[in-house]
C-alpha cells in the first residue's frame with residue numbers, strides 16, 4: 001500500500017512525464033516548422049518514450065492499490081532560437097527530471113517504502129542514459145558550429161531514430 005504522500009508524489013511525476021512528452025512534441029512541431037524533419041522525428045520518438053515513462057508510473061500506482069489522479073498539463077514553450085537552443089533545453093530539462101526522480105527516491109527511503117524505491121531505480125538508470133544522450137547530442141550540434149551542411153547531415157542521422165516501447 002502506498003502512503004498518501006507517496007501516492008501524491010508519484011501522481012505528480014506522472015504529470016511531469018506527460019509534460020516532458022508535451023514539451024518534446026512542441027519541440028518536434030517547431031523543428032518541422034524550421035524544416036528539420038529528422039530532428040523532429042528524433043523529438044517525436046522522445047515524446048512517445050516520455051508518455052511510456054508516465055504510463056509506467058500510472059500502472060505502478062494502480063498495482064500498489066493507489067489512485068491515479070490526472071492533473072492539467074502545463075502548456076509547453078513553443079519557440080526556440082534554433083536547433084542548438086532546443087538541444088540545450090533538452091539537456092537542462094533532463095537534468096531537472098533527474099532531480100525530480102532523486103526527490104522521489106529520497107521520499108521512498110524516508111518512508112522505508114522498499115518496493116517503490118526498487119521500482120524507481122529503473123528511472124534512476126534511465127536518467128543516466130537520458131543525460132548522456134542529451135550531452136552527446138548537444139556536443140555534436142555544437143561542434144557543427146551552426147554550419148548548415150553539418151546540420152543537414154545531423155538531421156538525417158537523428159531522423160533514423162526509431163521508437164521502442166518502454167513498457
Ligand code: OFO
Pocket residue numbers: 017020050053094097123126130
Ligand atoms: Fe526524459 O525521461 Fe522521462 O523520466
